[in-house]
Amino acid sequence: MNIKDIAKISGVGISTVSRVLNNSGVVSDATRAKVLSVVKQHNYVPNSNARNLKKTQSNTIALMVKGISNPFFANMIKEVERQVHLRGCPLMIQQVEDGVDEIAAAMQLIKEKNLYGVIFMGGTYDHSEEEFRQLGVPFVLTTITTMKDVDPSAFSSVSIDDVTSAYKATSYLISLGHRNICFLARFPFMVNTIGNRRLLGYKKALEEHGIEYDPAFVEDCEYAPSFGFAAAKRLLSKNLGVTAMFAASDAIAIGAAKAVLSSGLSIPGDVSIVGFDGIEMAEYYHPSLDTISQPGVEMAHVSVEILFDLIAGETTNRHVVFESMLVKRGSSRKVN
Amino acid sequence: MNIKDIAKISGVGISTVSRVLNNSGVVSDATRAKVLSVVKQHNYVPNSNARNLKKTQSNTIALMVKGISNPFFANMIKEVERQVHLRGCPLMIQQVEDGVDEIAAAMQLIKEKNLYGVIFMGGTYDHSEEEFRQLGVPFVLTTITTMKDVDPSAFSSVSIDDVTSAYKATSYLISLGHRNICFLARFPFMVNTIGNRRLLGYKKALEEHGIEYDPAFVEDCEYAPSFGFAAAKRLLSKNLGVTAMFAASDAIAIGAAKAVLSSGLSIPGDVSIVGFDGIEMAEYYHPSLDTISQPGVEMAHVSVEILFDLIAGETTNRHVVFESMLVKRGSSRKVN
DNA sequence: GATGTGTATCGAAACGATTCGATGGGGTCG
DNA sequence: CGACCCCATCGAATCGTTTCGATACACATC
The missing domain is CATH 3.40.50.2300 (Response regulator)
Known part of the structure; x- marks a missing residue:
């Protein structure tokens, strides 16, 4: 079941179906309704491989993370997934082992999948401005420290001090x-x-x-x-x-x-x-x-927000530094 | 930089480059070496959208999970990612909120992305054999209970008793x-x-x-x-x-x-x-x-193994039931 | 020299979407 | 009534791969 079938069944042209599905261009209300009903009736879902190929751009977001099972990260990942999903995008997760070049790994995924954007989470990055720039897609560094003296205008970040x-x-x-x-x-x-x-x-x-x-x-x-x-x-x-x-x-x-x-x-x-x-x-x-x-949850949330702002065309990089909070419970006490 | 460019630079035909990259068909050693060197030199990575479109099959595995941040799941997810990655496949993670139909959500992803396989993790599934069958791609249920009285031959599973x-x-x-x-x-x-x-x-x-x-x-x-x-x-x-x-x-x-x-x-x-x-x-x-x-780690590992066996053509579904272990430490004691 | 066989390679068609230039059929205006 | 415009719609070209049928050449066989 592809767009051609839907077009034929609906009695319209291929491009009309496309316009209905993408809310682009003008379509009469009657035609739109007709097409949508056929789509629903046949449970048609557009093939994103074809769509991405044509647009040379996919809607997939990748999360490159050090240590998925770290409970602090796990919590952030959960929120990242939620927020990305909320925006209708699929999320790809890749764990970066110690010693692998995170940017190079992301680069490969980007070329391969025409990624929409990337969130890097955790670790210390030893990369130059040039390497960041070569990524070619919007990205955010979350709870990451950088080793090289990189111009902050070269990336967006979310962190605490x-x-x-x-x-x-x-x-x-x-x-x-x-x-x-x-x-x-x-x-x-x-x-x-x-x-x-x-x-x-x-x-x-x-x-x-x-x-x-x-x-x-x-x-x-x-x-x-x-x-x-x-x-x-x-x-x-x-x-x-x-x-x-x-x-x-x-x-x-x-x-x-x-x-x-x-x-x-x-x-x-x-x-x-x-x-x-x-x-x-x-x-x-x-x-x-x-x-x-x-x-953590807010940090994850803001990371996704910044990423989608960049995707939407925002050109200046943001650096959000959250305030950490000393929480006093029962594990310390005053000594003489 | 696409396959046509590589072909031109290497002085060979498009299909020859394809055959080199996929290790399919016969290619002379000299030609193979030439092509590979050009590929490396230009950092060429094949576009998987195009590849998947043509093959109507991608190499992406999806993990549908209830509650990413649950520490027990987080640990399993980590191993699933590791094992899937080891096999050269990207992993897509989707969290299934309470009340959403997991199979329907997976179905959508499958049609959209031509998924290679799916792992479902956690929760209770209220689905019929027919619904499982409609997925149309290999899948495994990990730590999942089923509500309907489903014939076990309709799915593979990994669990404990x-x-x-x-x-x-x-x-x-x-x-x-x-x-x-x-x-x-x-x-x-x-x-x-x-x-x-x-x-x-x-x-x-x-x-x-x-x-x-x-x-x-x-x-x-x-x-x-x-x-x-x-x-x-x-x-x-x-x-x-x-x-x-x-x-x-x-x-x-x-x-x-x-x-x-x-x-x-x-x-x-x-x-x-x-x-x-x-x-x-x-x-x-x-x-x-x-x-x-x-x-958990073994269960994750075996889940991926079963999935890839199914992908490789295995036709009979397996049900692996792991033994749980009572670990005695310091939180219980004998009473009179 | 005609025929057959095998090896290495080629190019065109196809996958399923998007998009742009083209088209046709009203309606309005002078 | 012709000129013009606009709205709705159409189809062909295209994205970057894979794959299959075709080709070209070398060599052996009779």
Whole structure:
């Protein structure tokens, strides 16, 4: 069942059916009604391969993401899907493994599928302006840090201020009287990753309060509970007199909390903990975890909005920086 | 840059380039090498819209899923993406909201995109054999229950035995001496949902041990911590003398645990808890939650395997039922 | 030298949509 | 009544592939 069949059955020309389906050009009401009824009756759906071929443009949006199963991302992905779907576009998801060139992978998809637009989510991008430009389709970077010194006019982005957020968390712990505060995050062999930016905020807070920075208090760990658990174990075994932990994700915090609790220490009695992200599980952990919460759903929503603005012809790139929020629950306490 | 350009530059015919790219037909080694070098040099990627149009068949796989952000699903989705990608196919993800007809939604995508295959994940399907057949492309139902009495030869599936799994959990609690065991799950206004099937197992265990089933011990709640929390609160306020809770998901269990702990009761001291799914967070909860664990990654993997077997021409449908596993950690204890 | 066989290659048609230039049949105006 | 216009509609060309029937050449066979 193709457009030709519909045309024949409706007793009109091919192009008339096309105009009805695309609401383009003029069609008399009678003809429109006739065609639509035939379309509905035969359950006709236009073939998008043919349409995309002719228009050399598809309506597919691609999402390139690092780590689908990360609960913070999972939540954002859900909203991205919802918003994209709401605009009548299909969503393609591709996971970018460590070590693959995200832009090159996207480039391939773009050529292959004539993509409508791309959202990149998570990670650190080591790409030049030129590489971004070569994409040739609208795109948005969401919760992504860039390594090269790229002119911001070359891309749109949605993020929070990682330095300030980490500063906020660390300052909070300091204000409660803590001096021996450790920091858990992932530090790959690169500059300007999320972990490194949050480290900056952590250091800044220490410095401002006259606490000397000691690398022994910082542990490298992936953004998952098992790694947080192991890192916190290592930390505790150093006997540094740690009274507080700041984790760069709630998942890490949950693992670290487990390490603390299973060592017979209490939270927040012996050790205070602050996480990062604001995932639902952190609230239902016991004790409820304090955290730096990112408005993930809004960030996803705005990412899609910006993308579709660009698709609609908007030419200036936007950079939306959301405010993170310190959520105080039950996992930190004041010390002498 | 299209196939015609490549042909011209290589000094060969269009069809020769096509044959080289598809490894079909005979091409002399010299010609093949020449063409491939030109392709690489110009970064040529064939346009899949044109290819799909001609072949009236694309290589895109679609995943129709209920609730992307559910941590158990998120994990499976990750593996599905990995496996599909490994086979060189793009993955399209569509979230099916409550109340929309999943098959109809898939049908539309199939016609539109000439899909290669579809994986349905999660939920309860109220569809007839005829409806499944009309899809016209290979598909697999993963962790899905069907309402209509559908001949199993009409579809392939990957699942666990929900009745037996719930029976296992409940029996375990009974074996520890519990009599007042409640059950938390989602019971929509339908038969044979996951919740209802697990309820069956719960009832069966009670019955076998001479414990009378009391609806007051069963609470309806969605598969998320906040709902588990609320449901457990309601349950506790009934003063039924509950000593154990069985939750139909770890997310529910975590919320329920929070309700118990924040009421001043201890786990497993006053209340034992068993969850379902085996998500990572359950292990790192404190206390670590006992759970019925489903091998999500394997289930995802096998789903993709079955799908590609069907695509490759396999004609008999398979039904793989995985074994769930009772994982004992620290959230239940023996009572007198 | 006519015939047959096999190998490497070619080009035209087709897939199902969009779009643009062309057409035909009223109606209006002078 | 002819000139003109406008509205509704039509069909051919096109997008970039795949594929099938045709071709061209070399070599062996009788």
